[in-house]
Amino acid sequence: MTAAGSGLPVVLPGPGQEALAATLVQALPGVLGEATVRRFPDAESFVRVESPVAGRPVVIACSLDRPDDKLVPLMLLAQAAREAGASRVLLAAPYLCYMRQDIAFHPGETASAAHVARWLSAAVDGLATVDPHLHRIARLEDVYGVPCRHVRAAPAIADWIAREVARPLLVGPDEESGQWVRDVADRAGAPAIVLTKQRRGDRDVEGSVPDVARWAGHTPVLVDDIISTGRTLAETVAHLRRAGMAAPVCVAVHALFAPGAAEALREAGAARVVSGDTVAHPTNAIPLAQALAEGVRELLGA
Amino acid sequence: MTAAGSGLPVVLPGPGQEALAATLVQALPGVLGEATVRRFPDAESFVRVESPVAGRPVVIACSLDRPDDKLVPLMLLAQAAREAGASRVLLAAPYLCYMRQDIAFHPGETASAAHVARWLSAAVDGLATVDPHLHRIARLEDVYGVPCRHVRAAPAIADWIAREVARPLLVGPDEESGQWVRDVADRAGAPAIVLTKQRRGDRDVEGSVPDVARWAGHTPVLVDDIISTGRTLAETVAHLRRAGMAAPVCVAVHALFAPGAAEALREAGAARVVSGDTVAHPTNAIPLAQALAEGVRELLGA
Numbered sequence: 001m002t003a004a005g006s007g008l009p010v011v012l013p014g015p016g017q018e019a020l021a022a023t024l025v026q027a028l029p030g031v032l033g034e035a036t037v038r039r040f041p042d043a044e045s046f047v048r049v050e051s052p053v054a055g056r057p058v059v060i061a062c063s064l065d066r067p068d069d070k071l072v073p074l075m076l077l078a079q080a081a082r083e084a085g086a087s088r089v090l091l092a093a094p095y096l097c098y099m100r101q102d103i104a105f106h107p108g109e110t111a112s113a114a115h116v117a118r119w120l121s122a123a124v125d126g127l128a129t130v131d132p133h134l135h136r137i138a139r140l141e142d143v144y145g146v147p148c149r150h151v152r153a154a155p156a157i158a159d160w161i162a163r164e165v166a167r168p169l170l171v172g173p174d175e176e177s178g179q180w181v182r183d184v185a186d187r188a189g190a191p192a193i194v195l196t197k198q199r200r201g202d203r204d205v206e207g208s209v210p211d212v213a214r215w216a217g218h219t220p221v222l223v224d225d226i227i228s229t230g231r232t233l234a235e236t237v238a239h240l241r242r243a244g245m246a247a248p249v250c251v252a253v254h255a256l257f258a259p260g261a262a263e264a265l266r267e268a269g270a271a272r273v274v275s276g277d278t279v280a281h282p283t284n285a286i287p288l289a290q291a292l293a294e295g296v297r298e299l300l301g302a
Numbered sequence: 303m304t305a306a307g308s309g310l311p312v313v314l315p316g317p318g319q320e321a322l323a324a325t326l327v328q329a330l331p332g333v334l335g336e337a338t339v340r341r342f343p344d345a346e347s348f349v350r351v352e353s354p355v356a357g358r359p360v361v362i363a364c365s366l367d368r369p370d371d372k373l374v375p376l377m378l379l380a381q382a383a384r385e386a387g388a389s390r391v392l393l394a395a396p397y398l399c400y401m402r403q404d405i406a407f408h409p410g411e412t413a414s415a416a417h418v419a420r421w422l423s424a425a426v427d428g429l430a431t432v433d434p435h436l437h438r439i440a441r442l443e444d445v446y447g448v449p450c451r452h453v454r455a456a457p458a459i460a461d462w463i464a465r466e467v468a469r470p471l472l473v474g475p476d477e478e479s480g481q482w483v484r485d486v487a488d489r490a491g492a493p494a495i496v497l498t499k500q501r502r503g504d505r506d507v508e509g510s511v512p513d514v515a516r517w518a519g520h521t522p523v524l525v526d527d528i529i530s531t532g533r534t535l536a537e538t539v540a541h542l543r544r545a546g547m548a549a550p551v552c553v554a555v556h557a558l559f560a561p562g563a564a565e566a567l568r569e570a571g572a573a574r575v576v577s578g579d580t581v582a583h584p585t586n587a588i589p590l591a592q593a594l595a596e597g598v599r600e601l602l603g604a
Contacts, residue, residue: 067346
């Protein structure tokens with residue numbers, strides 16, 4: 001099948017994103033297009049759209065973990081696709097960058113999320129992503145100036161837990177995580193508990209202790225959207241172990257994994273650490289391409 | 303002197319640009335401001351303007367060699383300075399990136415220079431740079447939407463040659479370089495020759511051979527705007543050596559130096575390789591901060 005011979009969208013790999021593009025082509029379905037993204041000897045990016053895209057929608061597949069040196073070639077590639085005649089240029093970014101920098105916490109800082117959103121919105125006509133970190137920003141459209149679809153990892157995570165974990169007990173490390181954890185638990189047909197932070201004295205803040213006897217024989221499952229340093233999750237794992245719970249399984253949507261994060265979780269006593277495949281990592285176990293493709297299809301149909 | 307206590311511009315270092323900022327502060331003069339530019343564990347950039355800048359012009363000092371992972375923190379820092387109340391935010395970029403990508407040579411490519419110019423123009427209110435690579439783009443303002451000043455390295459290069467090279471003979475490797483080489487020669491009070499490409503047979507293209515006898519006792523000086531791979535310059539050095547000329551001195555404005563470039567020039571027979579200090583490199587010998595500061599002062603006065 002040639003790109004010119006079909007009505008399907010052309011999927012172009014962003015910088016280093018050949019595997020993601022190939023997966024997305026299957027899930028959409030689409031046609032795999034070819035793009036050259038390399039660096040000149042002076043370290044500037046060179047991009048070229050190698051496949052015919054005139055009159056057709058283009059989907060650039062690019063997960064935006066470690067984003068700084070991806071953003072320039074990505075935005076140039078989007079421009080090249082547009083100039084090559086693409087009818088629309090969409091971005092399929094399973095992990096969306098800079099969403100945690102949603103406020104200027106101190107004078108002299110800036111809400112980077114909004115600026116990056118403005119740059120990307122000038123480059124593409126639409127954006128699909130998986131579980132963006134929406135905290136102070138309520139909707140992607142509040143910062144992105146183009147149509148956005150954010151798809152949820154919860155159904156795929158719940159499927160994985162129901163399939164892989166015997167007698168799972170979903171555990172939310174704090175009240176903030178409650179709604180999300182209960183949703184996954186409901187979908188997995190599993191019970192859920194949510195810990196509360198308790199202050200004991202001036203400096204001793206620790207999560208509440210679960211009813212260990214009641215949950216004997218269950219495997220605690222901790223779910224979070226992002227594992228970066230892994231510190232929060234490791235603390236909760238250690239807390240549960242100290243309380244006498246079984247070794248927990250840790251599940252994250254986005255496996256950013258700063259250096260040392262995997263070790264910290266292991267040392268804290270996690271039985272297993274798994275992640276969605278939005279960011280390539282050895283812990284990837286939960287495929288999310290079908291969910292992402294659904295978001296892209298909605299954009300294409302809109 | 304505190305930043306708040308003077309009418310001078312506040313110079314903020316871009317990512318990794320503390321040395322340039324300190325030099326520019328002296329040359330302007332200005333007040334050295336403090337900026338934090340670092341990476342979070344997840345590799346996203348964090349920026350904070352640490353000095354008071356409200357109501358004052360800010361000059362961000364940032365050379366844009368190896369630009370891709372500098373552009374994001376640079377543009378965020380410009381936003382942070384603006385939000386901190388800077389009256390204007392100027393960019394002093396001794397080396398300006400992407401100017402050689404000034405055309406789509408083949409279908410599917412894009413003229414990256416124009417896109418990067420648009421992004422930077424949205425981030426800052428003015429730009430000063432040294433000898434940008436203006437080839438198909440005649441003036442910076444043709445792609446930049448903000449006031450620009452480009453200052454010339456020729457006077458400083460001519461000074462250096464007059465001071466450091468005994469009986470210099472300026473050599474232009476091809477006709478394109480002629481105007482620039484003759485200008486430097488005039489300023490240095492030195493003679494100049496410009497080689498012409500000669501085609502001998504189908505594939506044998508070589509520069510014309512200079513009048514070796516006439517220039518015996520002179521030191522050839524090759525001048526170029528950018529040394530990246532160093533290939534062009536190395537070929538000319540080898541050509542002059544084969545013709546029987548003395549070992550040449552190579553002078554570049556911008557020392558990009560891809561891996562292997564310095565070795566290629568040495569192996570070709572260069573006596574010495576020196577550069578302007580727009581890109582930090584061991585060959586830096588020609589200070590250009592005064593010239594850059596002049597461009598910034600013009601912008602500030604405009």
